[in-house]
Amino acid sequence: MTSAETTSTIPTIDLSAIVQSEDPAVRKAKAIEFVEAVHVHGACGIVGHGISVERLREAFKWSEKFFNLPTDVKNKAPHPKGMVPHRGYSGFNTEKCLIYTEEELASMSGELSKDSGKALDFKEHYDIGSEEEKVHYNLWIPDEDLPGFRNFMLDFFWEFESLSKLVLDALLEGLEIDKAATDYYRSIHTGHQNGIRPIHYPPINESMIDRESLTWCPTHTDFTSFTLLAQDLASGLEIEDRKNPGTFFKATTDIEDRLYLTIGDHMDTWTNGYLPGSKHRVVIPPPKDGSKVTPKRFSMPYFVTARHDGVLEPQHTGKAAEMPEGKYKKMTVAEHIEFRMKYQYTDIGDEEASS
Numbered sequence: 001m002t003s004a005e006t007t008s009t010i011p012t013i014d015l016s017a018i019v020q021s022e023d024p025a026v027r028k029a030k031a032i033e034f035v036e037a038v039h040v041h042g043a044c045g046i047v048g049h050g051i052s053v054e055r056l057r058e059a060f061k062w063s064e065k066f067f068n069l070p071t072d073v074k075n076k077a078p079h080p081k082g083m084v085p086h087r088g089y090s091g092f093n094t095e096k097c098l099i100y101t102e103e104e105l106a107s108m109s110g111e112l113s114k115d116s117g118k119a120l121d122f123k124e125h126y127d128i129g130s131e132e133e134k135v136h137y138n139l140w141i142p143d144e145d146l147p148g149f150r151n152f153m154l155d156f157f158w159e160f161e162s163l164s165k166l167v168l169d170a171l172l173e174g175l176e177i178d179k180a181a182t183d184y185y186r187s188i189h190t191g192h193q194n195g196i197r198p199i200h201y202p203p204i205n206e207s208m209i210d211r212e213s214l215t216w217c218p219t220h221t222d223f224t225s226f227t228l229l230a231q232d233l234a235s236g237l238e239i240e241d242r243k244n245p246g247t248f249f250k251a252t253t254d255i256e257d258r259l260y261l262t263i264g265d266h267m268d269t270w271t272n273g274y275l276p277g278s279k280h281r282v283v284i285p286p287p288k289d290g291s292k293v294t295p296k297r298f299s300m301p302y303f304v305t306a307r308h309d310g311v312l313e314p315q316h317t318g319k320a321a322e323m324p325e326g327k328y329k330k331m332t333v334a335e336h337i338e339f340r341m342k343y344q345y346t347d348i349g350d351e352e353a354s355s
């Protein structure tokens with residue numbers, strides 16, 4: 001890679017005390033530990049979250065079955081040109097990932113990565129959300145083409161929605177921000193604006209890869225509140241070490257059911273930077289066992305986004321009071337998404353970069 005070598009790991013938090021305990025003191029202690037872990041890098045691993053290994057494996061089986069379908073079947077639910085609805089199947093070379101300008105990033109306190117302009121546009125994904133969302137309505141392939149897929153994915157979406165609420169509640173409890181502001185922030189997370197995206201990165205011949213400059217997805221932040229990432233055993237996600245900018249932690253897959261939480265721009269703004277937006281990238285895993293091709297990779301980010309008319313006002317109480325004032329501007333979720341969309345993508349657009 002062009003930037004510094006990856007380092008070992010980021011913290012992993014066991015959320016089982018929050019999932020299982022009714023004791024407010026136990027839950028509060030864990031919430032504070034959780035917030036302090038995320039405060040450092042804007043990201044952490046999470047285990048004990050209540051979604052079983054078996055369930056995650058089942059989800060990746062469905063994902064693989066879907067991507068194994070003939071292209072003409074997958075294209076029965078094509079992602080439309082433009083942003084509405086932000087749903088359906090995006091095949092290879094349909095997404096042109098560009099990074100925002102240096103000036104725009106500077107205004108967001110971000111930095112332009114050395115490799116940010118170069119990404120290997122060779123993946124396919126499928127965007128799914130709430131059936132009750134009227135603007136970004138779901139686009140499905142006919143059920144007879146993959147019986148059971150739609151029902152499974154909808155159930156799985158709502159399982160992740162329950163987990164995302166638990167995560168949000170824990171973060172809000174640990175942040176100790178003013179109650180009225182916290183209640184408002186919680187209220188704009190209805191679940192219906194969330195999305196799940198099975199992604200397939202196919203194998204590629206190593207000889208085609210310029211590892212000095214190419215990544216599956218260049219360094220970026222997500223324009224969400226936060227993202228929960230499930231990935232199969234082929235790793236690739238790397239999360240920036242905020243204490244050593246330009247160096248990255250590998251999001252390792254040695255614990256199969258570990259999910260990775262990355263904070264997005266919206267929670268970064270609302271917490272006045274106390275929970276900073278995670279900069280992350282996806283690198284192409286090296287071939288294994290003497291093979292000339294890289295392993296295929298499946299991942300499944302769950303994007304948690306607030307209502308688009310939600311107001312992101314930087315907070316100055318609780319933990320957020322520890323951060324300097326004046327870095328962030330008040331804006332709506334829609335305004336921020338529009339701002340990022342303008343610079344990050346062409347063609348179909350993409351509400352959140354992939355992971």
Ligand SMILES: [Fe+2]
Nearest residue numbers: 222353354355
């Ligand atoms: Fe991302």
